[in-house]
Amino acid sequence: xxxxxxxxxxxxxxxxxxxxxxxxxxxxxxxxxxxxxxxxxxxxxxxxxxxxxxxxxxxxxxxxxxxxxxxxxxxxxxxxxxxxxxxxxxxxxxxxxxxxxxxxxxxxxxxxxxxxxxxxxxxxxxxxxxxxxxxxxxxxxxxxxxxxxxxxxxxxxxxxxxxxxxxxxxxxxxxxxxxxxxxxxxxxxxxxxxxxxxxxxxxxxxxxxxxxxxxxxxxxxxxxxxxxxxxxxxxxxxxxxxxxxxxxxxxxxxxxxxxxxxxxxxxxxxxxxxxxxxxxxxxxxxxxxxxxxxxxxxxxxxxxxxxxxxxxxxxxxxxxxxxxxxxxxxxxxxxxxxxxxxxxxxxxxxxxxxxxxxxxxxxxxxxxxxxxxxxxxxxxxxxxxxxxxxxxxxxxxxxxxxxxxxxxxxxxxxxxxxxxxxxxxxxxxxxxxxxxxxxxxxxxxxxxxxxxxxxxxxxxxxxxxxxxxxxxxxxxxxxxxxxxxxxxxxxxxxxxxxxxxxxxxxxxxxxxxxxxxxxxxxxxxxxxxxxxxxxxxxxxxxxxxxxxxxxxxxxxxxxxxxxxxxxxxxxxxxxxxxxxxxxxxxxxxxxxxxxxxxxxxxxxxxxxxxxxxxxxxxxxxxxxxxxxxxxxxxxxxx
DNA sequence: AAGCAATAG
DNA sequence: GGTTCTATTGCTT
Numbered sequence: 001x002x003x004x005x006x007x008x009x010x011x012x013x014x015x016x017x018x019x020x021x022x023x024x025x026x027x028x029x030x031x032x033x034x035x036x037x038x039x040x041x042x043x044x045x046x047x048x049x050x051x052x053x054x055x056x057x058x059x060x061x062x063x064x065x066x067x068x069x070x071x072x073x074x075x076x077x078x079x080x081x082x083x084x085x086x087x088x089x090x091x092x093x094x095x096x097x098x099x100x101x102x103x104x105x106x107x108x109x110x111x112x113x114x115x116x117x118x119x120x121x122x123x124x125x126x127x128x129x130x131x132x133x134x135x136x137x138x139x140x141x142x143x144x145x146x147x148x149x150x151x152x153x154x155x156x157x158x159x160x161x162x163x164x165x166x167x168x169x170x171x172x173x174x175x176x177x178x179x180x181x182x183x184x185x186x187x188x189x190x191x192x193x194x195x196x197x198x199x200x201x202x203x204x205x206x207x208x209x210x211x212x213x214x215x216x217x218x219x220x221x222x223x224x225x226x227x228x229x230x231x232x233x234x235x236x237x238x239x240x241x242x243x244x245x246x247x248x249x250x251x252x253x254x255x256x257x258x259x260x261x262x263x264x265x266x267x268x269x270x271x272x273x274x275x276x277x278x279x280x281x282x283x284x285x286x287x288x289x290x291x292x293x294x295x296x297x298x299x300x301x302x303x304x305x306x307x308x309x310x311x312x313x314x315x316x317x318x319x320x321x322x323x324x325x326x327x328x329x330x331x332x333x334x335x336x337x338x339x340x341x342x343x344x345x346x347x348x349x350x351x352x353x354x355x356x357x358x359x360x361x362x363x364x365x366x367x368x369x370x371x372x373x374x375x376x377x378x379x380x381x382x383x384x385x386x387x388x389x390x391x392x393x394x395x396x397x398x399x400x401x402x403x404x405x406x407x408x409x410x411x412x413x414x415x416x417x418x419x420x421x422x423x424x425x426x427x428x429x430x431x432x433x434x435x436x437x438x439x440x441x442x443x444x445x446x447x448x449x450x451x452x453x454x455x456x457x458x459x460x461x462x463x464x465x466x467x468x469x470x471x472x473x474x475x476x477x478x479x480x481x482x483x484x485x486x487x488x489x490x491x492x493x494x495x496x497x498x499x500x501x502x503x504x505x506x507x508x509x510x511x512x513x514x515x516x517x518x519x520x521x522x523x524x525x526x527x528x529x530x531x532x533x534x535x536x537x538x539x540x541x542x543x544x545x546x547x548x549x550x551x552x553x554x555x556x557x558x559x560x561x562x563x564x565x566x567x568x569x570x571x572x573x574x575x576x577x578x579x580x581x582x583x584x585x586x587x588x589x590x591x592x593x594x595x596x597x598x599x600x601x602x603x604x605x606x607x608x609x610x611x612x613x614x615x616x617x618x619x620x621x622x623x624x625x626x627x628x629x630x631x632x633x634x635x636x637x638x
Numbered sequence: 639a640a641g642c643a644a645t646a647g
Numbered sequence: 648g649g650t651t652c653t654a655t656t657g658c659t660t
Contacts, residue, residue, distance in 0.1 A: 063651040082650060103652065128647030244645045306652060
């Protein structure tokens with residue numbers, strides 16, 4: 001046990017923080033400050049916020065015949081997560097159950113949480129619907145540099161310590177981190193009505209491990225000198241985040257059960273099972289070492305809908321299920337505003353002998369003309385995608401023999417933002433020579449002003465109320481006024497851009513390999529994802545302002561500035577964010593405007609791919625004169 | 639680009 | 648090592 005002078009919590013060293021050498025001499029003071037937030041029994045909380053009368057009763061959220069989560073009242077009776085409904089009712093006959101198969105409200109609240117956190121600091125990484133990591137290293141360093149305090153103190157618990165007895169001034173950065181965590185939890189509560197736990201530590205691993213030390217609705221800070229203690233408190237390898245069932249079984253086969261076993265196991269032997277890199281990674285985890293960065297999630301990479309059931313065994317039922325799933329998925333996709341370019345169908349087959357739970361999938365590109373219909377909300381999108389879905393289905397299932405499905409999932413991925421579909425960003429990233437159009441767009445982004453989104457603007461530039469993606473944008477930028485104006489960079493190929501700090505050349509940044517980009521993004525504490533709202537096709541309709549009761553409650557009490565009013569250029573091309581547009585130099589505005597008026601063709605056809613080398617075994621169901629509402633309609637040639 | 643494995647809540 | 652309904656990343660082809 002070496003005490004490595006770990007209390008040197010301070011320093012922050014060279015004030016200017018040129019991130020030049022990322023892996024530089026990492027003295028203890030350059031440790032990160034990472035937060036982990038975990039909403040208390042999330043689905044149940046969402047239901048209680050929606051219906052406060054449920055607060056005081058034992059409440060469970062039911063999906064099919066499972067209670068997926070429950071409130072703390074129900075836990076008093078012994079109800080637990082993932083308990084069967086019958087078992088839960090035995091434990092607690094008065095248990096109130098609400099159906100939770102439809103994730104809409106959970107998903108929406110989940111993104112509101114992430115947005116609220118992002119409004120304080122953009123480096124937020126989602127983990128599932130109810131957890132978020134945040135890297136606040138630079139904010140903490142900045143605060144201490146600008147306003148040093150003599151008597152620091154912790155908010156909440158300190159792991160293994162009597163709260164009052166800690167000499168917080170020896171850990172100023174973690175102490176400030178705990179204050180920020182408390183402030184953010186307070187904001188989550190006052191703005192969204194949600195309670196949460198938080199962990200404050202020097203890595204994602206430790207922050208996550210420590211966040212659960214005091215539950216519910218409490219927070220805990222881990223001092224570096226107690227890293228060994230918290231790791232030692234784990235009673236099995238499976239409790240280490242990153243070691244799942246499979247890895248756990250493999251480790252068991254190697255004779256490793258306790259965390260200590262993994263710590264001392266010969267690395268070379270571990271590498272035989274898991275490969276060099278993975279072996280090192282999991283052994284590091286066992287030592288409480290985790291250098292993985294907090295990687296901003298941005299908007300989702302895929303949208304999917306699924307349903308499980310006892311049995312589907314006919315094509316007719318299959319088509320119906322496909323239609324149902326696709327209908328809701330299309331609605332979500334339309335609101336998102338991005339254009340899906342690949343479609344995946346996955347199934348689970350019933351198997352009595354081998355009750356192995358495995359899924360099989362087939363996927364294919366979505367023709368651009370169909371993708372566009374998804375965006376525009378055309379009613380033609382549904383039948384055309386059902387048709388594609390059935391073809392994928394037939395690649396999975398031989399319908400001339402009996403079949404028995406127990407689950408179906410439809411997924412849209414490879415989501416293209418408006419900018420992508422206009423052919424600007426793709427080449428920016430992948431191509432060697434960015435087109436003129438690309439240059440101009442990057443220029444225009446660079447010229448734009450900082451991220452204060454104005455609700456009033458939405459009235460001017462949007463025609464329909466939306467959720468998901470756009471909510472993300474609108475709330476995410478409400479309190480970022482302290483951030484310096486920056487340049488933009490495309491974020492993860494979607495309807496989003498990543499604003500880079502002013503001193504980072506986006507052209508240079510874009511040329512870096514992706515893993516390098518990911519590594520250095522956490523050093524940009526002024527970076528932020530921002531959504532470019534897609535433009536609705538139907539002009540005229542107005543959106544309402546008050547459709548999100550959660551976010552409009554309790555506007556006081558949190559230092560989120562009331563956005564001021566800003567004029568929006570009346571003549572703004574529909575394919576450009578008016579806020580961005582209004583900041584452009586007049587000549588660029590002119591050019592964009594005239595381009596738009598000329599309806600300049602902007603779509604680029606991805607590749608001349610020979611569609612499916614002759615469609616392997618696919619019966620081109622010949623085009624029969626089709627009846628509406630007939631199954632056959634889906635078998636027309638596309 | 640496709641399909642699956644593994645991990646996560 | 649199975650429940651639900653997602654979502655992400657990485658490996659292999």
